[in-house]
Amino acid sequence: MKIAILGTRGIPNHYGGFEQFAEFFSVYLVDKGHEVYCYNSHNHKFQEKTFHGVNIIHQHDPEYKYGTFGQFIYDYNCIMDSRKRDFDIIIQLGYTSNSIWCFLLPKKPIIITNMDGLEWKRTKYSKPVQQFLKFAERLAAISSDYLVSDSIGIEKFLKEKYNKNSTYIAYGAYPFDSPNEEFLKEYNVEKENFNMIMARFEPENNLDMVLEGVAQSNDKTPILVIGKHETKYGEYLKNKFKSHDNIRFLGGIYNLEHLNNLRYFSKLYFHGHSVGGTNPSLLEAMASQALVIAHHNDFNKGILKENGIYFSNPPEVKNILESVKKIDNLQKVQNNYQAIIKDFNWEKINGQYLQLFEECYSRHKTRKQ
Known part of the structure; x- marks a missing residue:
């Protein structure tokens, strides 16, 4: 499969949880024989074209200049680029600044979105921003072909709020047993x-x-x-x-x-x-x-x-x-x-994501752009 990862600042991880997942999962997919592309901010510390076999696509990200608003421009740039790539699957990690561009997503790929947490509950956001995030959440929920929830609570919320089924796949971690003082x-x-x-x-x-x-x-x-x-x-x-x-x-x-x-x-x-x-x-x-x-x-x-x-x-x-x-x-x-x-080891989590991708791809083989 030809797979794209959108919604992160890029890999290798220099930011947070989704970037860490993108790094581990993309390399795992390559090891399994898939063609993988990960979108990176243009000013990401890693400027090479590939990372352990993962193709890196740098796109202009003006967040450094405009703050949060810059994320919307970056996601727009990534989505517009994805229209030229003939992907089979696009996985979006989160929805806060990309779901408003859902109408621009290419028609051929299967769109899978990890719905993250309940972003609109974050106290750092003003009431108008919280209202926007509720709107963005709804857009992501109704425009994606498949949803992933990383907790039972989110899975339940998506079903009750939008009557949308999602696949529960937790986050992962590697067991650490080689300490060095x-x-x-x-x-x-x-x-x-x-x-x-x-x-x-x-x-x-x-x-x-x-x-x-x-x-x-x-x-x-x-x-x-x-x-x-x-x-x-x-x-x-x-x-x-x-x-x-x-x-x-x-x-x-x-x-x-x-x-x-x-x-x-x-x-x-x-x-x-x-x-x-x-x-x-x-x-x-x-x-x-x-x-x-x-x-x-x-x-x-x-x-x-x-x-x-x-x-x-x-x-x-x-x-x-x-x-x-x-x-x-x-x-x-x-x-x-x-x-x-x-329950939470990366090998298992990565395998669950790949299984979901394979099942979705099998259902959509005849889908045309």
């Missing part, structure tokens, strides 16, 4: 003597809640705050907690080996995400054998079940910091690790 020196921390939280700097990821609990706590264990913080919200948090020496803002880290070791050797790993489907960083923390302290919500509980420790406010974070030890919760850590091996 040497990497800790680079971050000036010691084995199981630091905590961490990793997230985009957005209100619904509850960084403020976690760090407020850290500030209130008598436990002065260093906490590494990982994520791109050169944002308005990031500046707010850095200023608010600047007097707390144990709160260390490290910025974004995209080296998986470093991240896996940091998670593995952490004392407590905080996961504050409260909106969306199966969150990639949560699965990667489980795969890295971290003890996960998660915000109490249905999305997180659906993955961790009884193997997470949950918080809903700063005092609960404070109490966890002062009372919870990883050594006392190794069974939870091991249960989560086994869940990755059994």
